[in-house]
Amino acid sequence: MAAEFTEYEYVAAGTVDVSQLEPLDRETARIMKDEMSTGSKLTIFYYAFIFMIPILNWHASGFMFSRMWGGMTYTWFITGIVAMGMAFTIAYVHTSLYEKRLHKYQGGTGASSAHSEGRNIG
Amino acid sequence: MLQTLLEPKMLLTIILMSTIVYITYLTKKSSTASDYFVGGRSFGWFTNGSAIGGDYLSAATFLGIAGLTFQLGYDGAYYAFCFSIGLTLLAIFVAGPLRRFGAYTVADFLAYRFHSKRARLAAVAVVLAISGFYAAPQLLGAAQILSMFFGTTYEFGIIFTCTVMVFYVGVGGMKGTTINQALELWIRLGAFVLMAAAAVYGGLHYDRILASINEFQGSITGTAQFAKDGKDVAFDGASWTGTGHYFPTFWQTISMTIGLSLGTIGLPHILLRFYTNPSAKAARKSALMAIGIASVFFFFAVYLGAVGRAVFLSGSASPEVMKDLVAGGNNMVIPSTAQALGGEWLLGLVIAGAFAAIFSNLSGLFIASSGALAHDLYATFMRKNITERERVIAGKVAIVILAFLYGALGLMVKTASIGHLVALAFTVAASTFTPIFILGIWWRGMTEKGAIAGLVIGLAVSMFMIFGSSMLPAFLQFKVPGLITVPVGFLSVYIVSKLDRKVPADVNEFMRRVHSKESEAA
Helix, strand or coil: CHHHHHHHCCCCCCEEEHHHCCCCCHHHHHHHHHHHHHHHHHHHHHHHHHHHHHHHHHHCHHHHCCEEECCEEHHHHHHHHHHHHHHHHHHHHHHHHHHHHHHHHHHHHHHHCCCCCCCCCC | CHHHHCCHHHHHHHHHHHHHHHHHHHCCCCCCHHHHHHHHHCCCHHHHHHHHHHHHCCHHHHHHHHHHHHHHCHHHHHHHHHHHHHHHHHHHHCHHHHHHHCCCCHHHHHHHHHCCHHHHHHHHHHHHHHHHHHHHHHHHHHHHHHHHHHCCCHHHHHHHHHHHHHHHHHHHHHHHHHHHHHHHHHHHHHHHHHHHHHHHHCCCCHHHHHHHHHHCEEEECCCCCCCCCCCCEEEEHHHHCCCCCCCCCHHHHHHHHHHHHHHHHHCHHHHHHHHHCCCHHHHHHHHHHHHHHHHHHHHHHHHHHHHHHHHHHHCCCCHHHHHHHHHCCHHHHHHHHHHHHHHHHHHHHHHHHHHHHHHHHHHHHHHHHHHHHHHHHHHHHHCCCCCHHHHHHHHHHHHHHHHHHHHHHHHHCCCCCHHHHHHHHHHHHHHCHHHHHHHHHHCCCCCHHHHHHHHHHHHHHHHHHHHCHHHCCHHHCCCCCHHHHHHHHHHHHHHHHHHHCEEECCHHHHHHHHCCCCCCCC
16 A cells, blocks of 8 residues: 555656647546536636625615615625525536536446546555 | 533533544544545545535634624624635535545645645645644634633643544544544534524524614623723624624725635645545535535524624623623624523533534644645655555654644634634635645646745745735735735746746646546446
């Protein structure tokens, strides 16, 4: 087991100039593009929501701090209730889309893709 | 003596401690480094999701967030929201690839990405800096609880908690720590749910309490005897429900939002948890579960902070609770409110929950830091060809060293706010590891020099902005300086990498590894 560390540790892979780097294989490039595209869209949406709260608080405070339900203001409702659910919703959509893509990849190549352990040094 | 032991707060704390000891004993056999550092990569999404939640929802959440809401009102609620953002971003960009990479420590990522010892060394320094920032407020919370409810001194509290940690992590390793963390999470959630139920049962509905707080103006009678200045505490409800009091400008608010939202991606003890999953798919599900739990938790923390303020303003609490709320500072709102809502038994459960929060989070930090010391520093730089057994022993010795180190830090932050100290730890993480992990996973052009520059410059700038901000012009003095430090971290990596241009020759292989597709059965 310990030998796996020595085996992997600081293998002299060398360096190359970034301009001479071979392009990524098509499959990895496609997976990365799909994941980044989904992640970026969800993150942009999430940050639009996140930054919307202080922007409205500072620039439309009359509305945001007016009462909506009992003593609860619009901004308290968005910050203390909606925002907490939003974190889970974004993560849930991401996980669902990831599993959908995974299913698509499996469909394309059969069951040949093995369970990836990555750089398994343990 | 027997009567003291049968007091609810004492009894429930003893039950919690006994459970920890029992689980630790059951899982004490860590024969391999994989067992000790990553729990043999055997935990499924439910256990690991609970443990991530347990690790993430520290004393800062259980005690600090409600305390900040109690004290700051809306600004405290917004603070809580910003803490809740990070896990989602981590799930989107880092969790799956990190697990596919599969290693023992956070520094392993850099070391193997660049085949570099220098990168590993820089990562170790940053892991220790972040963990120190994070551990100190957890110890502060533990010592305050012990001193407030068990009458011990602050110093005893620090020593006691560090001693428990040496046993907890040193004996149980990652296996015992994970199971304990998962169990402890549900104790805390149970305490919050019961507190909320008691509040609603007592008529403290969200809309009503916010209305009553908002309308309160003037001084709170009966508080003079506990206040330092001998005067009744003055309170302005309209100010409490507004914004701009803690973060006085719009840009201060944005700076805090950036620092906290990106900080989670760089927290070593959270990143480490994704190595313990059996697959990348399980890692994503673990993250999703942790986010669900955290969302519920943050909602309750904000609500209970408002309940605490309503109880305080009504003056209906016992003199003992009023004293705690005036003299105990904002960190003790949850225990005091629990006592007011449900008496000794609810207080006992909350104290057990607070210990659970502190132990969970501290154990994660101890594991991450012991990995940095034993695996990354000792086994890499001091004793090569170390055996599995020696590696585990080094991990245990590192726990003892860390107990002294973090204990000293805990003694230095006696009067600080738990929530704010943790916010600073998030900022350091957001300015150092966050750029490294996001760019390292998604950009082939990141070079070794770029990564090291990012870590060193990000750490130096964030430390300067935190400790030396008085030397800066007023417009650059931020309470949470994420607006400056996070872009500096990202730009350092990007600019130095662009100038360096020397990427590892096997970077394509690395990308294939961390972005490979995986079996659905995994």
